[in-house]
Amino acid sequence: EVQLVESGGGLVQPGGSLKLSCVGAGFGFSGSNMHWVRQAPGKGLEWVGRIRSIANNYATSYAASMKGRFTISRDDSKNTAYLQMDSLKIDDTAVYYCTRYSTSWYAFDIWGQGTLVTVSS
Amino acid sequence: QSVLTQPPSVSGAPGQRVTISCTGTSSNIGAGYDVHWYQQIPGTAPKLLIYGNTNRPSGVPDRFSGSKSGTSASLAITGLQAEDEADYYCQSYDSGLRVFGGGTRLTVL
Numbered sequence: 167e168v169q170l171v172e173s174g175g176g177l178v179q180p181g182g183s184l185k186l187s188c189v190g191a192g193f194g195f196s197g198s199n200m201h202w203v204r205q206a207p208g209k210g211l212e213w214v215g216r217i218r219s220i221a222n223n224y225a226t227s228y229a230a231s232m233k234g235r236f237t238i239s240r241d242d243s244k245n246t247a248y249l250q251m252d253s254l255k256i257d258d259t260a261v262y263y264c265t266r267y268s269t270s271w272y273a274f275d276i277w278g279q280g281t282l283v284t285v286s287s
Numbered sequence: 288q289s290v291l292t293q294p295p296s297v298s299g300a301p302g303q304r305v306t307i308s309c310t311g312t313s314s315n316i317g318a319g320y321d322v323h324w325y326q327q328i329p330g331t332a333p334k335l336l337i338y339g340n341t342n343r344p345s346g347v348p349d350r351f352s353g354s355k356s357g358t359s360a361s362l363a364i365t366g367l368q369a370e371d372e373a374d375y376y377c378q379s380y381d382s383g384l385r386v387f388g389g390g391t392r393l394t395v396l
Contacts, residue, residue: 201385203333210289210390211325211333211376229384263332273323273338273378280332 168192175281186249188264196242199267204260254285291388298394299367307391309360309377317358320380327374
């Protein structure tokens with residue numbers, strides 16, 4: 167079965183850190199470009215960033231508001247992508263989704279169920 | 288404020304046709320980048336509905352169709368059904384980044 171499963175969400179204080187994981191199955195994870203998208207409560211989708219495959223040297227890119235605070239990495243031996251979040255702010259409270267970017271369709275074709283991150287004191 | 292502009296809400300009766308617009312600029316849709324559409328039923332993850340402006344993934348009913356012209360794109364839903372009640376998002380590319388519309392809530396009356 168094709169799937170992505172996120173984990174690692176939870177409650178964290180402002181200024182704290184959290185690392186999310188995203189495990190892929192049922193598709194060629196190592197050859198896929200993986201992205202993170204978040205959704206604040208009651209709000210729309212917001213692109214966080216992406217990591218390309220080894221064919222593109224694991225290049226990363228981030229949205230402006232997350233650059234310098236968030237780091238995306240991957241371990242293809244574990245079919246896992248990560249989102250390291252540092253210096254967290256209350257506004258970072260959201261459901262975080264990982265998603266596979268299809269290089270055939272140039273769109274996000276596989277989505278995880280999401281993991282909730284709550285930043286609060 | 289989203290880079291792509293969508294109406295906050297649309298509604299229609301069962302069997303009717305509705306359209307959802309997605310307005311961009313010369314740096315995204317107008318630059319020739321593709322528009323994709325996602326459906327999100329509240330409490331669930333988004334699902335790819337339309338890719339490459341007009342194409343439907345396998346399993347998406349042909350009641351859903353997409354179009355693009357100039358700096359805008361549209362999603363049309365014909366033969367509206369109760370199960371279509373959801374949030375719809377357009378997505379494109381701008382200055383090296385992926386961008387989403389603010390989302391449109393479709394209510395089936």
